[in-house]
Amino acid sequence: MEIYKNEKRKRYLEDHSIAHLFSFPIVEFVEVREYKRDEWIIQEGMRPDFLFYVIEGKAKIYITHLNGKVSLINFINENEFVGEMELLNDVYYTKGIQATTKTVCFALPFHRCRAQLLEDVVFLRELTKFLSVKATKMAAKYSQTLAFPLENRFAEFILQTADEGVYKEKHITVCDFLGVSYRHLLHVLAQFCDKGYLQKEGRHYRIIKKSALVELAGMLRIE
Amino acid sequence: MEIYKNEKRKRYLEDHSIAHLFSFPIVEFVEVREYKRDEWIIQEGMRPDFLFYVIEGKAKIYITHLNGKVSLINFINENEFVGEMELLNDVYYTKGIQATTKTVCFALPFHRCRAQLLEDVVFLRELTKFLSVKATKMAAKYSQTLAFPLENRFAEFILQTADEGVYKEKHITVCDFLGVSYRHLLHVLAQFCDKGYLQKEGRHYRIIKKSALVELAGMLRIE
DNA sequence: TCAGAAATATGAGATATCTCATATTATTGT
DNA sequence: ACAATAATATGAGATATCTCATATTTCTGA
Numbered sequence: 001m002e003i004y005k006n007e008k009r010k011r012y013l014e015d016h017s018i019a020h021l022f023s024f025p026i027v028e029f030v031e032v033r034e035y036k037r038d039e040w041i042i043q044e045g046m047r048p049d050f051l052f053y054v055i056e057g058k059a060k061i062y063i064t065h066l067n068g069k070v071s072l073i074n075f076i077n078e079n080e081f082v083g084e085m086e087l088l089n090d091v092y093y094t095k096g097i098q099a100t101t102k103t104v105c106f107a108l109p110f111h112r113c114r115a116q117l118l119e120d121v122v123f124l125r126e127l128t129k130f131l132s133v134k135a136t137k138m139a140a141k142y143s144q145t146l147a148f149p150l151e152n153r154f155a156e157f158i159l160q161t162a163d164e165g166v167y168k169e170k171h172i173t174v175c176d177f178l179g180v181s182y183r184h185l186l187h188v189l190a191q192f193c194d195k196g197y198l199q200k201e202g203r204h205y206r207i208i209k210k211s212a213l214v215e216l217a218g219m220l221r222i223e
Numbered sequence: 224m225e226i227y228k229n230e231k232r233k234r235y236l237e238d239h240s241i242a243h244l245f246s247f248p249i250v251e252f253v254e255v256r257e258y259k260r261d262e263w264i265i266q267e268g269m270r271p272d273f274l275f276y277v278i279e280g281k282a283k284i285y286i287t288h289l290n291g292k293v294s295l296i297n298f299i300n301e302n303e304f305v306g307e308m309e310l311l312n313d314v315y316y317t318k319g320i321q322a323t324t325k326t327v328c329f330a331l332p333f334h335r336c337r338a339q340l341l342e343d344v345v346f347l348r349e350l351t352k353f354l355s356v357k358a359t360k361m362a363a364k365y366s367q368t369l370a371f372p373l374e375n376r377f378a379e380f381i382l383q384t385a386d387e388g389v390y391k392e393k394h395i396t397v398c399d400f401l402g403v404s405y406r407h408l409l410h411v412l413a414q415f416c417d418k419g420y421l422q423k424e425g426r427h428y429r430i431i432k433k434s435a436l437v438e439l440a441g442m443l444r445i446e
Numbered sequence: 447t448c449a450g451a452a453a454t455a456t457g458a459g460a461t462a463t464c465t466c467a468t469a470t471t472a473t474t475g476t
Numbered sequence: 477a478c479a480a481t482a483a484t485a486t487g488a489g490a491t492a493t494c495t496c497a498t499a500t501t502t503c504t505g506a
Contacts, residue, residue, distance in 0.1 A: 063366055066442050071366035088355045095362075124347035131351060132311045135358035139318075142365040143286055143294035146402025149492060172453070179369025184493050186455070203454080203502090219289050372462060395483070407463050409485070426472085426484080447506100454501070461494070471484065476477100 001039060004032040004104075016055045018106060023122040031107040035059075035099040042083065044096030050107040051117070052082035057103030062096040062176070072176035074138070075100070081130055087114060144220050150180050150188050155216035158198075158207070167198065167205040224262060227255040227327075239278045241329060246345040254330040258282075258322040265306065267319030273330040274340070275305035280326030285319040285399070295399035297361070298323070304353055310337060367443050373403050373411050378439035381421075381430070390421065390428040 004012060009032045018026065031050070035041050041059060042048045059076040073095065076082055085092050087110060108117075117123050144153060157178065158167045171189075175182050189205070192198045197212045198205040207213065227235060232255045241249065254273070258264050264282060265271045282299040296318065299305060308315050310333060331340075340346050367376060380401065381390045394412075398405050412428070415421045420435045421428040430436065 063362075065366070065370045066444065067370065069370040071369055073362050073366055085355055085359060088352055089359075092359065118348060119344060121342060121344045121347060124344060124351055125341055128347055128351050128354060129311055131354040131358055132308055135354055135361055136308060136312075136315065138358055138361040138365060139286075139296050142361060142368065143288070143296055143402075145365065145368060146294055147288045147290060147292040151492095170453075179366075180492095181494050182454090183456090183495080187493085190456095221289065374462095393483075403462095404464050405484090406465080406486090410463085413486095449506095450504090452501100452503070455499075457497085459495090462492080464491070465489090467487085469485075471482105473482070474480085476479095 001036075002034045004034065008032070012055065012104065013106075016106075018053055021053075021123055021126050022117075023120050024116060026108065026113075029108050029112050031109070033105055033107050035103045035105070037099055037101055039099050040096060041099055041103065041105070042094060042097040045094055047086050047092075047094050048083045049110055050083060051087050051110065051113070052105045052107050054078050054080050054082060055104045055106060057105075058100040059103055060098050060100055060173075062098060064096075070176050071179060072173065074134075075177075081127065084127060084131070086110075087117065145179065148220060150178060150184065151191075152216050152219045153178055154185070154188055155192075155213040156220055158192075158205075159210075159213055159217055162207055165207045165210075166201070167207065168203070224259075225257045227257065231255070235278065235327065236329075239329075241276055244276075244346055244349050245340075246343050247339060249331065249336075252331050252335050254332070256328055256330050258326045258328070260322055260324055262322050263319060264322055264326065264328070265317060265320040268317055270309050270315075270317050271306045272333055273306060274310050274333065274336070275328045275330050277301050277303050277305060277326060277328045280328075281323040282326055283321050283323055283396075285321060287319075293399050294402060295396065297357075298400075304350065307350060307354070309333075310340065368402065371443060373401060373407065374414075375439050375442045376401055377408070377411055378415075378436040379443055381415075381428075382433075382436055382440055385430055388430045388433075389424070390430065391426070 012032045013027055013030060018030075035057075041052065044062065044064060054076060056078060058078075059082070061073040061076060063071050063073055065071065076097065082097055082105070086094060154174075157169075157174065161167065161169050171182060171185055175185050178185070189198070192213075193200055193205070195209075195212070197207070197209045199208050200206075235255045236250055236253060241253075256275075258280075264275065267285065267287060277299060279301060281301075282305070284296040284299060286294050286296055288294065299320065305320055305328070309317060377397075380392075380397065384390065384392050394405060394408055398408050401408070412421070415436075416423055416428070418432075418435070420430070420432045422431050423429075
């Protein structure tokens with residue numbers, strides 16, 4: 001992890017102002033940090049001392065279960081908070097946050113900001129919205145997992161993450177995210193290829209029959 | 224649904240003050256409502272016009288999927304909000320809320336309160352905490368569902384809902400909540416009886432070997 | 447550049463869970 | 477008090493998903 005200082009720090013703070021998220025001047029408290037790919041921004045079980053706001057990059061939220069299984073609970077993208085649970089709750093089991101790519105974020109130290117943050121209507125309104133979206137998505141994912149087999153959920157995931165019609169995610173990550181075994185994921189993936197929905201190109205998979213995937217994913221749509 | 228007026232309304236408002244949740248006088252806006260068991264407080268897909276706060280009783284959050292499956296996403300208890308998602312988000316698919324028992328709640332009309340609520344630091348702080356707990360529990364449930372078979376989750380559910388050592392929930396409700404088929408739930412329940420963890424008494428089940436259930440449920444514990 | 451680690455692949459058998467069919471009780475409204 | 481509805485029960489076969497074992501290929505650090 002690298003902390004940006006002086007010019008570099010200043011540039012980031014100017015280019016990515018977060019002043020609109022607060023009603024008091026926040027800049028002086030902000031530490032600008034860069035995490036490398038695969039680096040842990042927060043370690044599981046270790047309470048962080050900062051509230052983070054992601055400026056650039058992506059990260060993943062992980063939790064490890066007692067039976068050894070690992071769940072990738074969610075992805076974190078730009079303009080999202082990290083560590084807000086610890087800001088709000090004294091008792092909270094801290095999940096692990098790992099940078100997927102190089103990630104730059106603003107870090108606000110709890111000990112200097114907490115009181116002010118919890119009094120700030122602008123910040124609280126932002127956070128409330130953020131949390132409501134988070135809770136809603138989580139509930140949707142949860143109920144979809146219960147109601148549909150992998151086929152449907154995987155189809156949606158492929159459509160969401162495909163880059164110019166090509167799916168390239170790492171299988172292991174996807175298994176953790178969709179909560180299935182490696183073996184089974186590959187099995188369903190092979191089916192998609194057999195049925196002509198996808199075509200393997202080296203390590204990647206080209207979407208051939210998008211409509212079929214759209215139909216499978218469409219089942220998840222709530223409404 | 225019955226709306227309490229005059230004396231009855233007044234008594235409820237006095238006995239269950241929610242003044243501490245707001246920094247402005249809220250009483251004049253509050254409608255006191257009673258829903259009967261099984262009545263729908265909010266119908267799925269129909270945006271409500273009120274923010275509810277449950278005073279007495281219990282309710283369930285349901286969502287119906289396109290494949291016809293129904294998920295019981297969560298239970299709602301006393302001193303919890305309902306309809307906060309619709310207060311915060313313009314676009315939101317409204318889930319169905321059904322009273323499990325007779326339920327009394329305070330209803331705040333959006334059109335009269337929304338602006339003030341979203342400016343109120345006390346309310347926002349309460350709501351933020353509520354949502355953070357909600358999101359956290361949802362995430363825990365989600366990842367546990369992916370990581371553990373029914374056996375473990377059902378054991379926990381039995382321990383949580385048992386009344387003086389006797390489990391009495393309706394199977395159908397539990398299936399919707401744990402996201403498994405009726406058949407499979409009964410199957411695991413029969414196993415618990417075979418193994419001597421539970422003993423059937425008419426329609427109910429007495430917990431005989433609590434330690435075994437505790438061990439199964441303990442696997443879910445994160446940490 | 448080479449060895450170890452990570453990621454990809456595939457097979458085979460086990461288990462968890464689902465679907466459907468069908469009976470037998472409770473519960474409830476009129 | 478009775479018919480309709482809801483809830484409980486159980487069997488049997490199908491499917492989704494898991495575990496474990498084992499190869500091969502790619503990536504990465506010293």
